[in-house]
Amino acid sequence: xxxxxxxxxxxxxxxxxxxxxxxxxxxxxxxxxxxxxxxxxxxxxxxxxxxxxxxxxxxxxxxxxxxxxxxxxxxxxxxxxxxxxxxxxxxxxxxxxxxxxxxxxxxxxxxxxxxxxxxxxxxxxxxxxxxxxxxxxxxxxxxxxxxxxxxxxxxxxxxxxxxxxxxxxxxxxxxxxxxxxxxxxxxxxxxxxxxxxxxxxxxxxxxxxxxxxxxxxxxxxxxxxxxxxxxxxxxxxxxxxxxxxxxxxxxxxxxxxxxxxxxxxxxxxxxxxxxxxxxxxxxxxxxxxxxxxxxxxxxxxxxxxxxxxxxxxxxxxxxxxxxxxxxxxxxxxxxxxxxxxxxxxxx
Numbered sequence: 001x002x003x004x005x006x007x008x009x010x011x012x013x014x015x016x017x018x019x020x021x022x023x024x025x026x027x028x029x030x031x032x033x034x035x036x037x038x039x040x041x042x043x044x045x046x047x048x049x050x051x052x053x054x055x056x057x058x059x060x061x062x063x064x065x066x067x068x069x070x071x072x073x074x075x076x077x078x079x080x081x082x083x084x085x086x087x088x089x090x091x092x093x094x095x096x097x098x099x100x101x102x103x104x105x106x107x108x109x110x111x112x113x114x115x116x117x118x119x120x121x122x123x124x125x126x127x128x129x130x131x132x133x134x135x136x137x138x139x140x141x142x143x144x145x146x147x148x149x150x151x152x153x154x155x156x157x158x159x160x161x162x163x164x165x166x167x168x169x170x171x172x173x174x175x176x177x178x179x180x181x182x183x184x185x186x187x188x189x190x191x192x193x194x195x196x197x198x199x200x201x202x203x204x205x206x207x208x209x210x211x212x213x214x215x216x217x218x219x220x221x222x223x224x225x226x227x228x229x230x231x232x233x234x235x236x237x238x239x240x241x242x243x244x245x246x247x248x249x250x251x252x253x254x255x256x257x258x259x260x261x262x263x264x265x266x267x268x269x270x271x272x273x274x275x276x277x278x279x280x281x282x283x284x285x286x287x288x289x290x291x292x293x294x295x296x297x298x299x300x301x302x303x304x305x306x307x308x309x310x311x312x313x314x315x316x317x318x319x320x321x322x323x324x325x326x327x328x329x330x331x332x333x334x335x336x337x338x339x340x341x342x343x344x345x346x347x
Contacts (some may be wrong), residue, residue, distance in 0.1 A: 035116070036079040039221065041084075042101065042114045042250030046074065047093060051102035054092035076089075083153075107161065113153030118147060122303045135306035139207060139254075148209035156217060158184040162334035163207060167192035169330050170342065172276050174198045176244035180270060182234045182263075183251040185210040187218045187227045190247070194226040200244075202227045205237060235259050239270040246271055249280040254305040257314065264322035277324060280340045284309045314341070319343055 041047045045064045049055065055063070057072035064071075072193055078084035083097040093102060103109050122136040129135060141147040172179075179202040179298050181190040190202035191313060204214055208231040218227045230237075234251060246267050252260055266278055282297060298309045312329075327343040 034081060035120075036074045037074065037081055038083060038113055039117050040074055042110045043075070043117070044071075046071070046078070047083070047101040047110065048098065048103050050093045050219075051092055051098065051104065054090045055166075056089050057091065060091065081277060094293075102146055109154070109157045111150070112157045115150035115154040119300075122300075126270060126299075126303065127264060129303060133306075136303050137306070138304040139197045139209075141209060143208035143212065145209065149213050152186050152210055152213040153219070156188055159188045160188060162332055163188045163192040165332055165334055166280070166340065167196050169332065170276075170278055170340070172197060173244045173274055177201065178243045178304045179203070179245045179247065180205065180243045181247045181249070182206075182239075182267075183210075183249065183254075184247060185214050187214045187223075187229070189249060190227045191218060191223050193245075194223060200226070203240075205232050205239070206235060207231070207233065234263060239266050241270050242272060243275060244272055245276040245278065247278050247280070249278070251280045252279060252315070253301050253309055254307050256307060257310070257318070260310070261321060264318050265322070266273050268322045268324065268345055271345045272347075273345055275345045276342060277319075277345070278340060278342050279315065279327070280335070280338060282338050283315065284311050286311055286313075297337065312341070315341065 030077040044066060046060060046066075049060055049063055057075050058068055060066070061068040061071040075084060075086070079086050079091070082094055084091050085094045086092075099105055099107050101113070102108055103110055125136060138151075170193070172193070176197050177199050179190060179193060181187065181202055181204040182204055184190055184202075184204035185206050186205045187202070188216055190204055194200050194202055204211065204227060206214065206229070211229045211231050215224070215229050218224055218229070232238075235255065235269065238248075248263070248267065251263075255263065264277075271277065282294075282301075283296065284294075284298065301307060301309055317325060319325075324345060327341040330340045330342055332338070334342050
Protein backbone atom coordinates (compact mmCIF):
# COMPACT_ATOMS: atom_id res chain seq x y z
CA UNK A 1 0.00 0.00 0.00
CA UNK A 2 1.38 3.39 -0.95
CA UNK A 3 2.42 5.91 1.68
CA UNK A 4 -0.35 8.23 0.54
CA UNK A 5 -2.98 5.70 1.67
CA UNK A 6 -1.68 5.55 5.23
CA UNK A 7 -4.27 6.83 7.68
CA UNK A 8 -6.84 7.62 4.99
CA UNK A 9 -10.54 7.19 5.78
CA UNK A 10 -12.62 4.94 3.47
CA UNK A 11 -13.71 7.79 1.18
CA UNK A 12 -10.15 9.13 0.89
CA UNK A 13 -8.85 5.61 0.28
CA UNK A 14 -11.27 5.10 -2.60
CA UNK A 15 -10.40 8.49 -4.07
CA UNK A 16 -6.70 7.71 -3.89
CA UNK A 17 -7.17 4.28 -5.45
CA UNK A 18 -9.26 5.79 -8.23
CA UNK A 19 -6.54 8.30 -9.08
CA UNK A 20 -8.71 11.31 -8.23
CA UNK A 21 -6.10 12.97 -5.98
CA UNK A 22 -2.37 13.59 -6.57
CA UNK A 23 -0.82 10.72 -4.64
CA UNK A 24 2.64 11.75 -5.92
CA UNK A 25 2.27 14.99 -3.96
CA UNK A 26 1.19 13.03 -0.89
CA UNK A 27 4.22 10.74 -1.20
CA UNK A 28 6.62 13.68 -1.60
CA UNK A 29 5.22 15.47 1.43
CA UNK A 30 4.33 12.53 3.65
CA UNK A 31 7.61 10.64 3.29
CA UNK A 32 9.60 13.56 4.65
CA UNK A 33 7.03 14.12 7.39
CA UNK A 34 7.03 10.54 8.68
CA UNK A 35 10.83 10.39 8.72
CA UNK A 36 11.08 13.76 10.42
CA UNK A 37 8.52 12.86 13.08
CA UNK A 38 10.15 9.65 14.29
CA UNK A 39 13.68 11.06 14.12
CA UNK A 40 12.65 14.19 16.03
CA UNK A 41 10.81 12.03 18.56
CA UNK A 42 14.08 10.27 19.38
CA UNK A 43 16.49 13.21 19.07
CA UNK A 44 14.34 15.52 21.20
CA UNK A 45 14.26 12.91 23.99
CA UNK A 46 10.49 12.46 23.83
CA UNK A 47 10.55 8.70 23.22
CA UNK A 48 13.08 8.16 26.02
CA UNK A 49 10.97 10.32 28.36
CA UNK A 50 7.82 8.33 27.61
CA UNK A 51 9.73 5.08 28.07
CA UNK A 52 10.24 6.18 31.68
CA UNK A 53 6.51 6.73 32.22
CA UNK A 54 3.38 8.29 30.78
CA UNK A 55 2.98 12.06 30.83
CA UNK A 56 0.92 14.93 29.51
CA UNK A 57 2.27 17.02 26.66
CA UNK A 58 2.93 19.86 29.12
CA UNK A 59 4.89 17.55 31.42
CA UNK A 60 6.98 16.23 28.53
CA UNK A 61 7.76 19.75 27.37
CA UNK A 62 8.67 20.91 30.87
CA UNK A 63 10.86 17.89 31.60
CA UNK A 64 12.81 18.23 28.35
CA UNK A 65 12.86 22.02 28.02
CA UNK A 66 10.78 21.98 24.84
CA UNK A 67 8.35 24.53 23.47
CA UNK A 68 4.91 23.25 24.56
CA UNK A 69 3.00 23.77 21.29
CA UNK A 70 5.30 21.98 18.79
CA UNK A 71 6.01 19.34 21.45
CA UNK A 72 2.30 18.53 21.62
CA UNK A 73 1.98 18.56 17.85
CA UNK A 74 4.92 16.17 17.58
CA UNK A 75 3.39 13.89 20.21
CA UNK A 76 0.15 13.77 18.23
CA UNK A 77 2.05 12.88 15.06
CA UNK A 78 3.94 10.14 16.91
CA UNK A 79 0.56 8.85 18.06
CA UNK A 80 -0.82 8.88 14.51
CA UNK A 81 2.24 6.98 13.29
CA UNK A 82 1.71 4.31 15.98
CA UNK A 83 4.81 5.05 18.06
CA UNK A 84 2.88 6.68 20.91
CA UNK A 85 -0.47 5.93 22.52
CA UNK A 86 -2.66 8.51 24.28
CA UNK A 87 -5.47 8.27 26.78
CA UNK A 88 -7.17 11.12 28.63
CA UNK A 89 -4.42 13.52 27.62
CA UNK A 90 -1.57 11.31 28.83
CA UNK A 91 0.95 9.92 26.36
CA UNK A 92 3.02 6.76 26.55
CA UNK A 93 5.11 4.66 24.20
CA UNK A 94 3.02 2.13 22.31
CA UNK A 95 3.74 -1.53 22.94
CA UNK A 96 5.45 -1.84 19.57
CA UNK A 97 7.55 1.28 20.05
CA UNK A 98 8.63 0.21 23.54
CA UNK A 99 10.44 -2.71 21.94
CA UNK A 100 12.29 -0.60 19.35
CA UNK A 101 12.57 2.91 20.83
CA UNK A 102 12.99 2.40 24.56
CA UNK A 103 16.72 3.02 25.20
CA UNK A 104 16.66 0.30 27.86
CA UNK A 105 15.33 -2.35 25.46
CA UNK A 106 17.91 -4.87 24.24
CA UNK A 107 16.27 -4.49 20.82
CA UNK A 108 16.34 -0.70 20.74
CA UNK A 109 17.18 0.93 17.40
CA UNK A 110 16.77 4.47 18.71
CA UNK A 111 20.39 5.31 17.88
CA UNK A 112 19.92 4.13 14.31
CA UNK A 113 16.76 6.22 13.98
CA UNK A 114 18.51 9.32 15.32
CA UNK A 115 21.43 8.84 12.92
CA UNK A 116 19.13 8.48 9.92
CA UNK A 117 18.95 12.28 9.76
CA UNK A 118 22.39 12.10 8.15
CA UNK A 119 20.71 10.61 5.07
CA UNK A 120 18.38 13.52 4.39
CA UNK A 121 20.93 15.56 2.38
CA UNK A 122 21.68 12.46 0.29
CA UNK A 123 18.06 12.08 -0.74
CA UNK A 124 17.66 15.82 -1.22
CA UNK A 125 20.52 15.71 -3.73
CA UNK A 126 19.27 12.63 -5.57
CA UNK A 127 18.34 14.56 -8.70
CA UNK A 128 21.91 15.86 -8.91
CA UNK A 129 23.27 12.34 -8.43
CA UNK A 130 21.05 11.12 -11.26
CA UNK A 131 22.34 13.90 -13.52
CA UNK A 132 26.04 13.56 -12.70
CA UNK A 133 26.48 10.01 -11.39
CA UNK A 134 28.34 11.41 -8.38
CA UNK A 135 27.23 9.78 -5.12
CA UNK A 136 26.97 11.53 -1.77
CA UNK A 137 29.43 9.11 -0.18
CA UNK A 138 29.02 7.83 3.38
CA UNK A 139 32.62 7.13 4.36
CA UNK A 140 34.41 10.31 3.37
CA UNK A 141 33.95 12.15 6.68
CA UNK A 142 37.10 13.01 8.70
CA UNK A 143 37.96 10.33 11.24
CA UNK A 144 37.09 12.63 14.17
CA UNK A 145 33.72 13.66 12.74
CA UNK A 146 30.70 12.98 14.99
CA UNK A 147 29.14 11.16 12.05
CA UNK A 148 31.15 8.03 12.86
CA UNK A 149 29.70 7.72 16.36
CA UNK A 150 26.16 8.10 15.06
CA UNK A 151 26.83 5.65 12.26
CA UNK A 152 28.52 3.01 14.44
CA UNK A 153 25.87 3.31 17.15
CA UNK A 154 23.15 2.60 14.61
CA UNK A 155 25.06 -0.26 12.99
CA UNK A 156 25.72 -1.83 16.39
CA UNK A 157 22.01 -1.70 17.23
CA UNK A 158 21.10 -3.46 14.00
CA UNK A 159 23.89 -6.03 14.37
CA UNK A 160 22.92 -7.06 17.88
CA UNK A 161 19.58 -8.27 16.51
CA UNK A 162 21.36 -10.95 14.48
CA UNK A 163 24.92 -11.38 15.81
CA UNK A 164 24.12 -14.28 18.15
CA UNK A 165 22.26 -16.14 15.40
CA UNK A 166 25.11 -15.58 12.95
CA UNK A 167 27.68 -16.83 15.46
CA UNK A 168 25.57 -19.93 16.14
CA UNK A 169 25.03 -20.84 12.50
CA UNK A 170 28.39 -19.88 10.99
CA UNK A 171 30.64 -22.95 10.75
CA UNK A 172 34.31 -22.32 11.51
CA UNK A 173 37.25 -24.74 11.43
CA UNK A 174 37.81 -26.77 14.60
CA UNK A 175 39.48 -24.78 17.39
CA UNK A 176 39.96 -21.61 15.32
CA UNK A 177 42.63 -19.25 16.53
CA UNK A 178 42.65 -16.21 14.24
CA UNK A 179 39.80 -14.35 12.55
CA UNK A 180 39.92 -11.27 10.31
CA UNK A 181 36.80 -9.11 10.27
CA UNK A 182 36.99 -6.80 7.24
CA UNK A 183 34.96 -3.63 7.67
CA UNK A 184 33.74 -4.99 11.00
CA UNK A 185 33.28 -1.54 12.58
CA UNK A 186 31.65 -2.14 15.95
CA UNK A 187 33.20 -5.62 16.23
CA UNK A 188 30.04 -7.29 17.54
CA UNK A 189 30.06 -10.20 15.09
CA UNK A 190 33.67 -10.93 16.02
CA UNK A 191 32.82 -10.62 19.71
CA UNK A 192 30.00 -13.16 19.48
CA UNK A 193 32.26 -15.60 17.62
CA UNK A 194 35.00 -15.09 20.21
CA UNK A 195 32.51 -15.92 22.94
CA UNK A 196 31.50 -19.09 21.11
CA UNK A 197 35.08 -20.19 20.37
CA UNK A 198 37.37 -19.73 23.42
CA UNK A 199 40.50 -20.25 21.31
CA UNK A 200 39.65 -17.44 18.89
CA UNK A 201 41.14 -13.94 18.69
CA UNK A 202 39.75 -11.50 16.13
CA UNK A 203 41.23 -8.55 14.26
CA UNK A 204 38.80 -5.95 12.94
CA UNK A 205 40.07 -3.98 9.96
CA UNK A 206 38.19 -0.77 9.25
CA UNK A 207 38.53 2.90 8.39
CA UNK A 208 39.97 5.03 11.22
CA UNK A 209 36.65 6.72 12.04
CA UNK A 210 34.83 3.40 12.45
CA UNK A 211 37.72 1.65 14.21
CA UNK A 212 38.03 4.39 16.84
CA UNK A 213 34.40 3.97 17.90
CA UNK A 214 34.61 0.18 17.63
CA UNK A 215 37.53 0.11 20.07
CA UNK A 216 35.42 1.99 22.60
CA UNK A 217 32.48 -0.36 22.15
CA UNK A 218 34.53 -3.54 22.49
CA UNK A 219 36.43 -2.14 25.47
CA UNK A 220 33.13 -1.33 27.20
CA UNK A 221 32.05 -4.94 26.56
CA UNK A 222 35.24 -6.20 28.26
CA UNK A 223 36.53 -7.99 25.17
CA UNK A 224 39.47 -5.80 24.16
CA UNK A 225 41.87 -8.71 24.72
CA UNK A 226 39.92 -10.93 22.28
CA UNK A 227 38.85 -8.42 19.62
CA UNK A 228 41.49 -5.99 18.37
CA UNK A 229 41.31 -3.24 15.78
CA UNK A 230 43.51 -2.13 12.93
CA UNK A 231 43.00 1.06 10.91
CA UNK A 232 42.94 0.49 7.17
CA UNK A 233 41.06 0.52 3.90
CA UNK A 234 39.87 -2.95 2.88
CA UNK A 235 40.78 -2.30 -0.74
CA UNK A 236 44.42 -1.41 -0.08
CA UNK A 237 45.51 -2.57 3.39
CA UNK A 238 47.81 -5.53 3.95
CA UNK A 239 45.47 -8.23 5.24
CA UNK A 240 48.18 -10.44 6.69
CA UNK A 241 48.18 -14.24 6.63
CA UNK A 242 47.37 -17.30 8.70
CA UNK A 243 43.68 -16.70 9.41
CA UNK A 244 41.26 -19.53 10.11
CA UNK A 245 38.32 -17.39 9.03
CA UNK A 246 37.53 -14.06 7.38
CA UNK A 247 34.32 -12.10 7.70
CA UNK A 248 33.33 -9.77 4.87
CA UNK A 249 30.07 -8.30 6.17
CA UNK A 250 28.26 -5.46 4.40
CA UNK A 251 31.35 -4.57 2.40
CA UNK A 252 30.67 -5.99 -1.07
CA UNK A 253 27.87 -3.57 -1.91
CA UNK A 254 30.25 -0.63 -1.40
CA UNK A 255 32.73 -1.87 -4.02
CA UNK A 256 33.03 -2.12 -7.79
CA UNK A 257 33.25 -5.57 -9.39
CA UNK A 258 36.98 -5.09 -9.99
CA UNK A 259 37.58 -4.16 -6.37
CA UNK A 260 35.55 -7.15 -5.13
CA UNK A 261 37.48 -9.59 -7.32
CA UNK A 262 40.79 -8.16 -6.09
CA UNK A 263 39.64 -8.27 -2.45
CA UNK A 264 38.64 -11.94 -2.66
CA UNK A 265 42.03 -12.82 -4.16
CA UNK A 266 43.74 -11.07 -1.26
CA UNK A 267 41.45 -12.80 1.23
CA UNK A 268 42.40 -16.15 -0.29
CA UNK A 269 46.03 -15.32 0.35
CA UNK A 270 45.26 -14.37 3.94
CA UNK A 271 43.40 -17.60 4.77
CA UNK A 272 44.90 -20.91 5.82
CA UNK A 273 44.02 -23.92 3.62
CA UNK A 274 40.59 -25.10 4.74
CA UNK A 275 39.79 -21.66 6.14
CA UNK A 276 36.31 -20.14 6.05
CA UNK A 277 35.17 -17.01 4.22
CA UNK A 278 31.77 -15.64 5.20
CA UNK A 279 30.14 -12.94 3.07
CA UNK A 280 27.08 -11.16 4.46
CA UNK A 281 25.40 -8.68 2.15
CA UNK A 282 22.33 -7.72 0.17
CA UNK A 283 22.12 -9.30 -3.28
CA UNK A 284 19.85 -8.72 -6.25
CA UNK A 285 17.85 -11.75 -7.32
CA UNK A 286 17.28 -11.59 -11.10
CA UNK A 287 13.94 -12.99 -12.20
CA UNK A 288 12.23 -12.14 -8.93
CA UNK A 289 9.88 -9.21 -8.72
CA UNK A 290 11.66 -6.68 -6.53
CA UNK A 291 9.82 -5.11 -3.60
CA UNK A 292 9.69 -1.36 -3.10
CA UNK A 293 12.03 -1.86 -0.13
CA UNK A 294 14.59 -3.68 -2.29
CA UNK A 295 14.42 -1.03 -5.00
CA UNK A 296 14.95 1.80 -2.51
CA UNK A 297 17.81 -0.09 -0.86
CA UNK A 298 19.53 -0.53 -4.21
CA UNK A 299 19.27 3.20 -4.87
CA UNK A 300 20.49 3.98 -1.34
CA UNK A 301 23.57 1.82 -1.96
CA UNK A 302 24.42 3.97 -4.97
CA UNK A 303 23.80 7.17 -3.04
CA UNK A 304 26.07 6.05 -0.20
CA UNK A 305 29.01 4.71 -2.18
CA UNK A 306 28.45 4.95 -5.92
CA UNK A 307 28.30 1.15 -6.14
CA UNK A 308 25.41 -1.23 -6.72
CA UNK A 309 23.77 -4.33 -5.36
CA UNK A 310 25.39 -7.36 -6.99
CA UNK A 311 23.89 -10.73 -7.90
CA UNK A 312 24.61 -14.15 -6.34
CA UNK A 313 25.90 -15.33 -9.72
CA UNK A 314 28.44 -12.51 -9.76
CA UNK A 315 29.51 -13.41 -6.23
CA UNK A 316 29.93 -17.06 -7.22
CA UNK A 317 32.14 -16.03 -10.13
CA UNK A 318 34.39 -13.78 -8.06
CA UNK A 319 34.81 -16.48 -5.44
CA UNK A 320 35.54 -19.15 -8.05
CA UNK A 321 38.15 -16.94 -9.73
CA UNK A 322 39.80 -16.40 -6.34
CA UNK A 323 40.06 -20.16 -5.82
CA UNK A 324 37.17 -20.71 -3.41
CA UNK A 325 34.65 -23.53 -3.38
CA UNK A 326 31.03 -22.72 -4.38
CA UNK A 327 29.39 -20.92 -1.45
CA UNK A 328 26.37 -22.17 0.42
CA UNK A 329 23.62 -19.88 1.64
CA UNK A 330 22.75 -19.82 5.34
CA UNK A 331 19.42 -18.28 6.25
CA UNK A 332 19.49 -15.73 9.07
CA UNK A 333 15.97 -15.04 10.31
CA UNK A 334 16.86 -11.67 11.81
CA UNK A 335 18.33 -10.37 8.54
CA UNK A 336 15.51 -10.19 5.98
CA UNK A 337 16.84 -9.01 2.66
CA UNK A 338 20.43 -9.98 3.45
CA UNK A 339 22.22 -13.24 2.65
CA UNK A 340 25.00 -15.03 4.51
CA UNK A 341 27.08 -17.03 2.05
CA UNK A 342 29.88 -19.25 3.31
CA UNK A 343 32.74 -20.87 1.40
CA UNK A 344 36.11 -22.43 2.14
CA UNK A 345 39.62 -22.23 0.76
CA UNK A 346 40.57 -25.69 -0.54
CA UNK A 347 43.11 -27.38 1.74
